[in-house]
Amino acid sequence: xxxxxxxxxxxxxxxxxxxxxxxxxxxxxxxxxxxxxxxxxxxxxxxxxxxxxxxxxxxxxxxxxxxxxxxxxxxxxxxxxxxxxxxxxxxxxxxxxxxxxxxxxxxxxxxxxxxxxxxxxxxxxxxxxxxxxxxxxxxxxxxxxxxxxxxxxxxxxxxxxxxxxxxxxxxxxxxxxxxxxxxxxxxxxxxxxxxxxxxxxxxxxxxxxxxxxxxxxxxxxxxxxxxxxxxxxxxxxxxxxxxxxxxxxxxxxxxxxxx
Amino acid sequence: xxxxxxxxxxxxxxxxxxxxxxxxxxxxxxxxxxxxxxxxxxxxxxxxxxxxxxxxxxxxxxxxxxxxxxxxxxxxxxxxxxxxxxxxxxxxxxxxxxxxxxxxxxxxxxxxxxxxxxxxxxxxxxxxxxxxxxxxxxxxxxxxxxxxxxxxxxxxxxxxxxxxxxxxxxxxxxxxxxxxxxxxxxxxxxxxxxxxxxxxxxxxxxxxxxxxxxxxxxxxxxxxxxxx
Numbered sequence: 001x002x003x004x005x006x007x008x009x010x011x012x013x014x015x016x017x018x019x020x021x022x023x024x025x026x027x028x029x030x031x032x033x034x035x036x037x038x039x040x041x042x043x044x045x046x047x048x049x050x051x052x053x054x055x056x057x058x059x060x061x062x063x064x065x066x067x068x069x070x071x072x073x074x075x076x077x078x079x080x081x082x083x084x085x086x087x088x089x090x091x092x093x094x095x096x097x098x099x100x101x102x103x104x105x106x107x108x109x110x111x112x113x114x115x116x117x118x119x120x121x122x123x124x125x126x127x128x129x130x131x132x133x134x135x136x137x138x139x140x141x142x143x144x145x146x147x148x149x150x151x152x153x154x155x156x157x158x159x160x161x162x163x164x165x166x167x168x169x170x171x172x173x174x175x176x177x178x179x180x181x182x183x184x185x186x187x188x189x190x191x192x193x194x195x196x197x198x199x200x201x202x203x204x205x206x207x208x209x210x211x212x213x214x215x216x217x218x219x220x221x222x223x224x225x226x227x228x229x230x231x232x233x234x235x236x237x238x239x240x241x242x243x244x245x246x247x248x249x250x251x252x253x254x255x256x257x258x259x
Numbered sequence: 260x261x262x263x264x265x266x267x268x269x270x271x272x273x274x275x276x277x278x279x280x281x282x283x284x285x286x287x288x289x290x291x292x293x294x295x296x297x298x299x300x301x302x303x304x305x306x307x308x309x310x311x312x313x314x315x316x317x318x319x320x321x322x323x324x325x326x327x328x329x330x331x332x333x334x335x336x337x338x339x340x341x342x343x344x345x346x347x348x349x350x351x352x353x354x355x356x357x358x359x360x361x362x363x364x365x366x367x368x369x370x371x372x373x374x375x376x377x378x379x380x381x382x383x384x385x386x387x388x389x390x391x392x393x394x395x396x397x398x399x400x401x402x403x404x405x406x407x408x409x410x411x412x413x414x415x416x417x418x419x420x421x422x423x424x425x426x427x428x429x430x431x432x433x434x435x436x437x438x439x440x441x442x443x444x445x446x447x448x449x450x451x452x453x454x455x456x457x458x459x460x461x462x463x464x465x466x467x468x469x470x471x472x473x474x475x476x477x478x479x480x481x482x483x484x485x486x487x
Contacts, residue, residue, distance in 0.1 A: 039327055039373035089324055089333070090315040097311050104343035106385050107312070110336035114315070117329045159381035163328055 023076030026254045031128065035162020038121060043165065046128035049253060050165055052139040053246075054221070055173030056214055057195045058183040059235045060242065064173070065137050067243050068250065072133050077254075080127045083137035087118035098194060109147050113160055116140065124165065140164045141172075141228060145220035149213070150200065169253045170228065171246060172221060173235035177214035181207070262388045263350055270350030271476050272387070274361035276443065277395035278436050279417075280402030281457045282464070286395065287359050289465050290472070294355055299481040301355045304345060308337045320416055327372035330416070334365055335382045342386055355481050362386050363450065367442035371435065372422060391475055393468055394452035396444070399437055401458065407432070 015021065028047035037043060051068075055061045065081065072079045085091045094111055097103045103111065127134050140161040147157055175183070184191060193199075196206050197213025225232060233245060263272050273290070275283045287303065294301040308316075316333050319325045325333065349356050362383045369379045407413075413428045415421065419435025420428060447454060453471060455464050472478075 036375045036378055039375075089319050089329060093311045093315040102309065103311065103340065107336055107340040107343055110332060110339050110382075111312070111315075114329060114332045114336055117326075117332050118324075121326050121328060122324075153384070156381065156384050159378060159384070160332075162378055 020074055020076065024254065026077070026131075027256075028131065029168060029256070031165050031168075033162065034164050034166055035159070037165075038125065038163055041125060046125065046165065048128040048130065048132045048134060049169075050124065050128060050134045050136065050167040051250060051253065052136040052141075052167045052170040053173065054138055054141055054170060054230065055235060056175065056177075056180050056217065057192065058180040058187070059173040059175045060183075060239060061137055061173060063239055064243055064246060065135050067239070068135060068246060071243075071247060072135075072250075077133050078127075078130070079133040079135060080123060081135050081137060082119045082123050084112070084142065085115055087115040088122070089118040090115045105147075105150055105152065109143070109152060109157075110160075112143050116143065116161075117163060120163065120165070128165065136167070139167065139170070141170070141221065141224050141230070145217050145224060148220045148223075149197070149216045168256075169249065170230040171249070172225065172230045172232050173242070174218070174232055175235040177211045177218070179236055180214060181210060260384070260388050262390045264390050266387055268350045268387070269353035269480075270356060271390040271481075272346070272350060272356045272358060272361075273391045273393070273472065273476075274358045274363070274389040275393045275395065276360060276363045276452070277457065278397055278399075278402055278439050278443070280405040281395040281397035282461065283359055283395055285461060286393070286464060286468060287357050289461075290468060291357055293469060294357075294472075294478075294481075297478065298483055299355055299478060300353060300483045301357065301481075302349050303357045304341065304359070308340045309344065312337045312340050320414075323415060323421070325416070325421070327369065327374050327421075330372060330421075331365070331369040331374050331379060331382065334369075338362070338365065338383070339385065353481065355476070358389070361389055361392070363392070363443065363446060363452075366446060367439045370442055371419070371438045388450065391472065392450060392452050393471075394443060394447060394454045395457040395464070396454050397440070397457035399433075399440060403433055403436060 026049065029049055030044040031046040031050065032043045053061050053065055069079050069081060085094050090111060094115055097108065097111060124134050124136075144157050144161065148154060181191070191206050191210050195213075196210040197216070198206065198209055200209075200213065202212045203209040221230075224230070231249065233242065235242065263270060275287045277283045291301060291303045316337055319329065319333060346356055346358075365383060366376070366379055370376050407429060413432050418428045418432040420431050422431070422435060424434040425431040446452070455467060457464070
């Protein structure tokens, strides 16, 4: 993937000098589940790495993940991506449900859990079993934070996500709501109904609702951080700078001995 | 977990549970007729979830895409949809709601598929318990022959084929239903099922059910408003 950047005297260079030629072989990193996990799956057989990037829309998640995939593959590591609403089972219906705002709270929450479980079993687990890097564009924490803001029971949510694999690293990209708005407008000139929390009735003014909702979600993330131990990263800087920090942190995840 | 009465709902929920072919639908239909003829506010909940949830569930079933975990969560989604959209509002409005199957069906089915009992119960933690639960205890062979004679073909998940108990659908169905029956019986005391012997004639069972309903529920509180 990664092509050598140098030009003329390439032929003269020793083979060992080509970038990416020495591929680091990561030691297997057996996983555990938050709870009972998936019936019949031994988490010790999941030897790949699960790396989660969390953050609001506009926090730069997708950009960072795209770069990380490029980089990881360049380093010779097989990589797959997962994210919300990407399951074969329910992504289409979830999309339609959001358009129409027709499902009640618990139903929508369980619908998202179905989407997660389907990707967990059909994408993440097989990949982790084969020793792949799995990059998750959001994970159970976003789903929990959104539901907690909507007043759902935390013990119920934690039981629901007992099926999830404990990631090797979780990075939360912190960007203040005011900055998120600027980035969103720079891209699409409109705010998303759900990302503005309009279903909560915080304010009829969408701008106001967006700011208040994003603060509530971010408060929940800070609380979840103390339970699940995420790495909080300042998302309010250049793409390259942030990516550099992510790479360094992922390198140490790859180098980490099992345990 | 509390019943609707304990939670202060004006309505009451009556559930009928049992394996396929135990005669649930017949009994609940007769119960509905009787309560309607008494002039009460009664509603029989059919399993009609919204179009969206149904479309996802049927795709999963058709393509055999479901694992025990996704099977469990997608059915919980389906139940939640019906619970929030239909059951809760009616129970708030003081209806007698009759349910052909309730959460115990999921408890039995998902546990037989290998999901941990505590997790499955937690999943349905948002649902209140019925005020009255009848369990029609069938003789396995009787229900099996009732179902197997009437059907040309058993559906994949219905026969528990995903459990790989047998490659023969009929044999798989037989083993699956047997395990479900065991799960139901194990829950019977904990959830205070009123166990009825499904082998009795229909009328005998119906008589017992009507008496229990009248004893446990102050039926005069559920009179429907006069037609205007």
